[in-house]
Amino acid sequence: MLFTSLPLLAVLPLAAAQQAGSLEKEVHPKLPWSRCTADGCRQVNDSLVLDANMRWLHQVGGYRTCCDDLGWDPNVCRSSANCTDTCAVEGAQYSAYGVNATNDSISLRLKTNLDYASTVGSRLFLLDSASENSYYQMFTLRGNELAFDVDLSTVACGINSALRFVAMDADGGVSRFPATANTAGAAYGTGYCDARCSRDQRFVGGKANSDGWVPSETDPSSCAGKYGACCPEFAVWNSNAHSFSMSSHPCPQSDYHVCEGLLCNASARAPDEPSSGQCDPRGCSYNPFRMGNQGFYGQGKAVDTARKFTVVTRFEDARVSQFFVQDGKTIAVPPPTWVGLPRESGLTAETCAQVPAVFGERDSFAEGGGWRAHAVLLRRPMVLAMSISVDYDSNNRWLDSLYPPQDGAGQARGDCPVDEDAFTAVAQHPNAKVTWSNIRFGTVGSTVALNP
Numbered sequence: 513m514l515f516t517s518l519p520l521l522a523v524l525p526l527a528a529a530q531q532a533g534s535l536e537k538e539v540h541p542k543l544p545w546s547r548c549t550a551d552g553c554r555q556v557n558d559s560l561v562l563d564a565n566m567r568w569l570h571q572v573g574g575y576r577t578c579c580d581d582l583g584w585d586p587n588v589c590r591s592s593a594n595c596t597d598t599c600a601v602e603g604a605q606y607s608a609y610g611v612n613a614t615n616d617s618i619s620l621r622l623k624t625n626l627d628y629a630s631t632v633g634s635r636l637f638l639l640d641s642a643s644e645n646s647y648y649q650m651f652t653l654r655g656n657e658l659a660f661d662v663d664l665s666t667v668a669c670g671i672n673s674a675l676r677f678v679a680m681d682a683d684g685g686v687s688r689f690p691a692t693a694n695t696a697g698a699a700y701g702t703g704y705c706d707a708r709c710s711r712d713q714r715f716v717g718g719k720a721n722s723d724g725w726v727p728s729e730t731d732p733s734s735c736a737g738k739y740g741a742c743c744p745e746f747a748v749w750n751s752n753a754h755s756f757s758m759s760s761h762p763c764p765q766s767d768y769h770v771c772e773g774l775l776c777n778a779s780a781r782a783p784d785e786p787s788s789g790q791c792d793p794r795g796c797s798y799n800p801f802r803m804g805n806q807g808f809y810g811q812g813k814a815v816d817t818a819r820k821f822t823v824v825t826r827f828e829d830a831r832v833s834q835f836f837v838q839d840g841k842t843i844a845v846p847p848p849t850w851v852g853l854p855r856e857s858g859l860t861a862e863t864c865a866q867v868p869a870v871f872g873e874r875d876s877f878a879e880g881g882g883w884r885a886h887a888v889l890l891r892r893p894m895v896l897a898m899s900i901s902v903d904y905d906s907n908n909r910w911l912d913s914l915y916p917p918q919d920g921a922g923q924a925r926g927d928c929p930v931d932e933d934a935f936t937a938v939a940q941h942p943n944a945k946v947t948w949s950n951i952r953f954g955t956v957g958s959t960v961a962l963n964p
């Protein structure tokens with residue numbers, strides 16, 4: 513997932529609206545949610561923060577940009593240590609990123625046009641209060657369930673509206689990397705990591721990732737440096753109006769950790785090469801379309817994505833399962849139809865072990881630590897991340913089209929065209945918008961009242 517950082521021209525007019533020398537005040541959009549038990553639910557008044565990687569990064573005490581789409585500016589800072597000392601992330605104007613929080617809902621729009629530039633996509637994390645000095649809100653999934661309502665009717669092919677749990681540090685990495693004196697912390701969205709071991713982070717392990725930093729060959733707004741930020745992740749919801757998938761992405765090491773160079777890149781490994789000991793970027797996933805149920809999810813289908821619906825995800829030891837509620841009716845996710853896969857939907861040890869065999873794939877899930885590492889993931893606190901993005905590397909085909917892009921068992925993931933690129937998705941659907949609302953988390957069975 514790659515994002516546009518706000519370039520200089522886009523920011524100067526915003527900053528110029530402030531008093532001379534003063535910078536943008538960070539005001540976190542509020543997002544109340546409900547914590548539930550068998551006795552009922554109570555409201556928690558939290559807020560959201562934009563990922564630090566998407567913010568304006570500039571010289572401390574000045575307006576010169578440290579790093580933009582083209583790279584780090586050597587006139588501003590020349591080494592990782594120098595850039596770490598010299599550069600600051602700025603407060604964000606959330607509307608400039610297409611973020612709108614109203615009551616208990618949060619919507620993310622794909623593209624936002626500003627006076628001299630535009631932003632594409634956003635990623636936000638849930639904080640543990642509505643105050644300025646918050647940590648991330650931490651969730652331990654095991655034995656619990658998550659429910660949310662979602663409207664993604666305009667989220668077209670090639671766009672991914674995602675809600676995931678990632679094993680970031682609650683303080684954004686401040687105490688894990690004390691030497692780098694990160695004073696921005698969670699309140700400015702620092703410390704992102706995921707199972708892709710992303711090297712597109714401008715700061716990794718608290719330090720500027722400026723060594724070896726080069727523009728991406730595919731994404732016009734992204735670069736990658738020498739280091740990547742790894743941690744396990746549970747993707748509750750990668751989705752658009754055509755397809756969705758749920759996936760678990762374990763790592764052999766369950767906390768935030770730093771990888772270097774090609775060792776970060778799981779897809780650089782040949783099929784017969786040994787595992788690099790990194791995380792599983794692909795994950796053990798469940799997408800009903802891929803599992804053989806093409807009439808389940810989509811416009812006018814059993815779950816009608818033209819209208820709002822509720823997604824409930826249950827994190828139990830033996831199985832992570834999902835079901836839907838729409839028009840007051842509970843809708844079960846159908847089991848796989850493929851011979852050799854369990855007759856049960858969702859993620860189980862058996863499904864995760866059988867999918868690579870049945871679909872003839874490398875077992876990256878086992879390399880990331882398999883079901884045992886998944887069990888560790890469910891027991892550790894994680895951060896809730898919400899995003900909307902396009903994918904310049906493979907245009908989301910892993911979610912909604914053919915991937916790899918030729919016919920074969922398990923390669924069809926949705927009904928989207930195989931030959932469309934991310935530029936087309938942005939150009940044709942700039943106003944694609946996902947709205948999540950009424951988020952509830954608590955013990956299994958506590959978040960939704962089910963009609964018989």
Ligand SMILES: *[C@@H]1O[C@H](CO)[C@@H](O)[C@H](O)[C@H]1NC(C)=O
Pocket residue numbers: 555556557
């Ligand atoms: C959350 O905010 C609502 C009003 O918006 C208030 O009624 C409620 O008491 C607050 N809850 C807590 C725990 O502060």
Ligand SMILES: *[C@@H]1O[C@H](CO)[C@@H](O)[C@H](O)[C@H]1NC(C)=O
Pocket residue numbers: 586587588589590594595597598
């Ligand atoms: C960082 O580099 C800039 C530009 O070369 C220089 O002006 C500045 O003094 C350096 N800062 C530190 C702390 O080394």
Ligand SMILES: *[C@@H]1O[C@H](CO)[C@@H](O)[C@H](O)[C@H]1NC(C)=O
Pocket residue numbers: 607612613614
């Ligand atoms: C935010 O969403 C609310 C509710 O849908 C809407 O009334 C309001 O106009 C939106 N604000 C912006 C700035 O788009």
Ligand SMILES: *[C@@H]1O[C@H](CO)[C@@H](O)[C@H](O)[C@H]1NC(C)=O
Pocket residue numbers: 614615
């Ligand atoms: C937000 O809540 C207020 C007060 O309950 C209500 O009047 C308004 O319609 C709500 N707005 C949206 C977009 O749900």
Ligand SMILES: *[C@@H]1O[C@H](CO)[C@@H](O)[C@H](O)[C@H]1NC(C)=O
Pocket residue numbers: 736777779780781
């Ligand atoms: C990862 O490795 C693959 C295969 O060698 C290569 O095509 C891809 O560009 C690499 N990605 C990154 C981010 O280095």
